[in-house]
Amino acid sequence: MTKIGIAGASGYTGLELIRLLASHPKVELTVLTSETFQGQNIAEVFPSLNGVVDLELRPLDDNIAKECEVLFLALPHTTAMSKLPGYLQSDCKIIDLSADYRLKDPKAYTDWYSVTHTHPELLKQAVYGLPELHREAIQPAQLVANPGCYPTSVILALAPLLNTDWVNLDSIISDSKSGVSGAGRKPSLTSHYAEVNEGVSPYGLADHRHTPEMEQELSGLAGKSVRLTFSPHLIPMTRGMLSTVYINLNQTLTDEKLVEHYRSFYKGESFVRVLNPGKFASSHHVLSSNFCDIGLKVDSRNQRLIITSALDNLIKGASGQAVQNMNIMLGLDEKTGLMAPAVFP
Amino acid sequence: MTKIGIAGASGYTGLELIRLLASHPKVELTVLTSETFQGQNIAEVFPSLNGVVDLELRPLDDNIAKECEVLFLALPHTTAMSKLPGYLQSDCKIIDLSADYRLKDPKAYTDWYSVTHTHPELLKQAVYGLPELHREAIQPAQLVANPGCYPTSVILALAPLLNTDWVNLDSIISDSKSGVSGAGRKPSLTSHYAEVNEGVSPYGLADHRHTPEMEQELSGLAGKSVRLTFSPHLIPMTRGMLSTVYINLNQTLTDEKLVEHYRSFYKGESFVRVLNPGKFASSHHVLSSNFCDIGLKVDSRNQRLIITSALDNLIKGASGQAVQNMNIMLGLDEKTGLMAPAVFP
Amino acid sequence: MTKIGIAGASGYTGLELIRLLASHPKVELTVLTSETFQGQNIAEVFPSLNGVVDLELRPLDDNIAKECEVLFLALPHTTAMSKLPGYLQSDCKIIDLSADYRLKDPKAYTDWYSVTHTHPELLKQAVYGLPELHREAIQPAQLVANPGCYPTSVILALAPLLNTDWVNLDSIISDSKSGVSGAGRKPSLTSHYAEVNEGVSPYGLADHRHTPEMEQELSGLAGKSVRLTFSPHLIPMTRGMLSTVYINLNQTLTDEKLVEHYRSFYKGESFVRVLNPGKFASSHHVLSSNFCDIGLKVDSRNQRLIITSALDNLIKGASGQAVQNMNIMLGLDEKTGLMAPAVFP
C-alpha cells in the first residue's frame, strides 16, 4: 500500500481526495493536514466520513513529505508555491492542485495572478497533469501540476481540432457554467446561499485566471499562439460544470464526421466519452464521476461548431484527475478507484 | 376600469398575468378560461390567489372576446392561431403570448414550427410587441404579438449596435440560460424535478424556434439580413434568464463608451437598465420584476464585446411585457402596475 | 407622506422593508443606515433597487430618529437594545425587528440570550407586534417589538385553541422548517451554499431562542403557563417557512368543525387564510406575500391535531408584519401596500 498525504484536507478538494482514496485498493491515507481544524479527527470536520476514515488532522509542517510516497497539495495559491520546493527535497511524488506550477511562463503567472513567481526554475520541471494529453510525461514526473476545472473542460473540448485545418483559431469562445463548490469552503457573500440560489451570474468575463492555462495548452496543441474569450458563470447547483465552446468552421462538416474524428482522437481513453451525433453533454450524467462527456453539434446555418463539455468540477476538474495522475505516476491501472458512474438523479 | 380577459389562465404566464393585473389600478379581471380546470375557482387551482382573486374558470368559447376590452391569449401554439381570427371580429384588443403571429414571413413559420400558417393575411396586421422598438406601432394596434423570453433578452442586448459600423454582424452568438418555468406547467421528464435539479443542460442548440424571431428583428434594425447562433440552456432555478451575447468589434471600444451609447439609445425607457461599466447583469436582480438589465464588457485581447442581458422569463419575457403593451394600447402610463422591484433574495 | 427611517438597511429584512415601502402610497423613505456600506447608494448594494430607490446609506447616529416619523430597527440583537432608548426620546414611533424588546420578563431574556437586559424598564412599554392578537395595543404604541418568524407561524397556528378545553396543553410540539434567508446576510459556514443545498438539517432542537417568545404569548392566551417543544430545521430554499404543529385532543373533533372555529376566530383578518378542511398549508403559496396560511387535519386514529402554518419568513415573519404594524400605528388601512399575492411559481 502506497502511503498518501493530503495537505489541505479540510477543503472540498481535500475531502474529495479522501473520499476517492479511502476506497482505492492500492493506497493508504497516512497524513492529512489542516491549519483551521488541526487536532480534530477528519470525521468531526466531515461527518460523512464517520466509520470510513479515522485520522487526526495535523498542521502543515516540513516533515509531512517524508512520511508519504505521494503528497497531494490542496492548498491555496501562493501557499503551495512556497511550500512545494521543500517537499520536493524528499523522494515524495507531488501532485499540486493549485495553479502555482501550471504555467510555463513566469511572466504569465505575474500578469494573471498579480504575484511574482518565487520559484520560476521549477516551472519547467512541473508536468501539466492532463493525462489525455501528457500521459508519457506524467508517468516519470516527480511534480505534476493538476489542471483547473474550467481548463480541463475546455481543453478536452477543443484538443482534437487544433491541428486540423477545419477551424478558425481566432474565433474561439467558451461560455462556461459552474456549480458553486468551485469557490471552495471559505464563507463569502459570493457563495452565500441566498445570494446564489435561484439566479445565474457571470463573473470574471474576459479576465478569469484560468484563461492563460487554457491558452498555453491550446497553443501547444496548435503549434502556434491561440487565444480565446472565456466567460465563466455561477449557477445554482453545488457541483458540475458545462462548457459550451464555439469555433468557426473553415469548411462544411457533419456531426457524424466530427464524432468519428473525436472518437478516433480519444481512442482508448477511459474518461472521455464522446456522445453520439446530435447529443449534448449535460452535467447531470457526470456528477460525482471522473468522466468528461463531449457533445458535438454543427450550426450549419452559420458554419460554426458548438461543443458541449461536461464534468464534475471537484472530480475530473480536480481531485479525480489528481488520482488519475497518481495512478499513472505509480504505474497502476489508470482507472483504479475511478470508474464509479455518476450518482443520478 | 377596463375589462380584461385571459384565455389560458391556468398556465404560468396566465397566472402571472392575473397576479400583475390584480393590483393594476385601471383594469378589472373579467374573464378567465381554462379547459383543464373549467368550473373551478382560479384560487383553487392556484392557492396563492386566495383572498385576492375570486373568479371561476370558463371554457374557451367564442363569446369571451365580446365580454372584455383587452384579451390576453396565453394559449399553446396553433390553438392561438386558430382562435384569434374569430376574436378579432369583436372590438376587443388582443395580446397574443404565443408565437403564432410573431413572424412576418409565413414561410419562416412553416420552416421553424413545422406547421403551415392558416392565417398568413393577419401576420402583417400583427405588431411585434417589443415596446422599446415598436412603441408607436403598438399604440393603435388591435393585435399585438408578444415576444418570446429569449428574443426579448437577445434583441434588447443587441439593438443599440445594429445600425452602427462598430460590429461584425456575422459573428453574433447568444449563449442563453433559462429557469425551468419557461417550459410551462405541463408535466414532462424534461421538467421533472429530479431530472433538472443540480445540473445544467443545453437543448435545441442551433435549431431553437425562437431563432427566426430574433433574426427578423435584428435584421429589421440592421437594414439587412442578420443571422446568429442561438444556444439555450436549462439551469436549475424556477425563474430568470440570462443571455450572454458575443459579437466581434470592428474597432477598439471601451466599456465606458459602450455604456454611454446604450444609455443614450435607451434614454427614457423605464424597464431597460444599462449597468455601470464593468458590471455584469445577473438574473437575481430582476427576478419577479419587469426590468431587463444589460451589462457591457469588452474583451480587448480579442476585440470582442460580451453583452449580458438578464430578465425574468415570465415577466419582461412574457406577462409583464404583455401588460406593458396593454398600457400602451390603452393610453395609460406605460409603467402602471409594473414598477415593483425584484424580490431579493 | 410619512417620513420613514430604516436602521440596518443593508440586511435582508432591511431590504424587504425598502421593497415594501417603496411602493407604499402613504410613506416616503427618508433615512437608510448601514455601517458596512455607509456612503454608498442603496442601489449599489442591492442592484434590484436600481431605478426604484435612490438613497445614500448613512451611519447609525443619534439624529436619525429626529428625521423620521417612523423608524424601523433592523439591527442585530443587543445593538437594538442599546440604541433604542435614545431614539425613543424623539417623537418617532419605533418598530424593532430584533428580539430585544419582545420578552416581558427580563430574566427570560437573560436565560435564553445569555445577556443581561440593559433597559428592563422599557419591556413593559413595548407592545408585542402581532396584530391578530394585539391590534388595540399596537395602535397607540410608540414602541412595537416585531415578532420573530417562527413565533408568528406557531402562535397563529395555535391561538384559536388555547382558551378552549379541546386540547391538552402539555402536548404541544412544533416541528418547523425554514428557508436559509432567516440566517441573515452575514457569510458563515451554516449558510454557505454547498453546505446547505440538497440537504435538511435540524438545529437548536429544544433550546432555540424563539421558544420563550412563543411560550409568553401562548401562556397569555391560555391564561396559564404553557410550554412547547420547538424544533427548527434548515431546508434548502431561500425563503419560506412551514410549522407543523402537533397537539393532543381531549375529545373527538372533525376537520370541518375546526376549520369553522378557526375561521370564526380569524374573522376579518386579511392576512390569515384558514384553508378548507383536508388542505395542508404549503410555503409555495405565501412566498413573497404577507399571508399566513393555516391548514387543519385531525389524526383521528391518535386523537391528535396536526396544524400546518406557512408564511414567508421575511414578510409576515418580519418586514411585512412590521409594515402591517406601521399601518395600524399610523391609522392607515392595515392592508395598504401589503395585498400582493405570492409570486408563484
Add this chain to the structure above:
Amino acid sequence: MTKIGIAGASGYTGLELIRLLASHPKVELTVLTSETFQGQNIAEVFPSLNGVVDLELRPLDDNIAKECEVLFLALPHTTAMSKLPGYLQSDCKIIDLSADYRLKDPKAYTDWYSVTHTHPELLKQAVYGLPELHREAIQPAQLVANPGCYPTSVILALAPLLNTDWVNLDSIISDSKSGVSGAGRKPSLTSHYAEVNEGVSPYGLADHRHTPEMEQELSGLAGKSVRLTFSPHLIPMTRGMLSTVYINLNQTLTDEKLVEHYRSFYKGESFVRVLNPGKFASSHHVLSSNFCDIGLKVDSRNQRLIITSALDNLIKGASGQAVQNMNIMLGLDEKTGLMAPAVFP
C-alpha cells in the same frame, strides 16, 4: 459471479441498483427489464452509465427469474404482487422493493392500499428486509420484502427504545422530510420542478401508506400494539430524508445515557451511526451512501426525546438496503459494495 436480474430497471430505484451492483465484486448484472424502454440499451436511457454498463432492456416476461440467481423487483405496487408468485417457482431469490409483501396482515394491506391482496398466503413467507432487526430470518429467505424509505428511518430511530420502560408508547410522532426522488420518475404536477422548488409541502398527513409498515414493526419490537402519527413532507432536494421523531419520556434521561444505550443496541452494525451526544443527524452526511445517522436530544424542559434519523431515500431507504439484503442472502460480507461514504458537498 452471481447472476442478477432487475425488473423495472428504468426507474430511480432500478438505476440505483444498477449503479451499486455494477461495482460489486461478486455479482454480474444479467437481466434488466423495462416496459417503456424495451429494446434500448440502459446507457441510452441513463447516459450516466455510458462506458460502465452495457445491457439491453427486455420486457417483463416469465423467463427472467430463470436466468438469474437473485431477482430484484423495482416494480409499481400491484405489478409486483401479481408477478412475484410466478418468479418464486424458479430457484431464484427475490428481493421485492414494492410494498406488496411487507405487511403480514392482508387486511391492513387492503385498508391502506385500497386493493385486496391476491396472494395473502405468501405474506407469511416474506421476510421484512430490515437487516438490523431481521438478519437471521433474511439469510435463508427466498423472498425478502424490502422496507420503505420512511419506515427504515423511523423504525431504526425507535427500535432501541421499544422494549424499555423509558418511553410512553402512546406519544410517538414522526415528522419526516423527503427529497423529491422518492416520488419516482413518472412525470406529474407533484414532482414538476417549478411546483416543488423553493417550497416545503406536507402531504398524506395522518394517512400515508407507510404508516402500517412502521406500526407492524414497532409493535413487534414492543410486544404490543403501537401506533404513531406520521407526517411526511416534500422538500426541495433530489435525495435525502430526515425523520424527526418525538416520544415522551417516563423518566429523566440524559443525552449521554441514551447515546450509550443506542450504541449498545446497534453494536456491530456497519450502517447505523449513532452520533455523539448533542449532535443532530443531517441528510447531507449520508447522501449517496448506505448509512443511517441517528442523533439523540432530550428536551428536558418537557421530558420528551427528539430523535433525528437521516438516510438517503434511494439507498438505505431502498436499493442500498436491497443490496445489503442480497449480501446476507448470498452469505457474503454484508458490507460488500456498500461502504462508499457520502458524496459531500
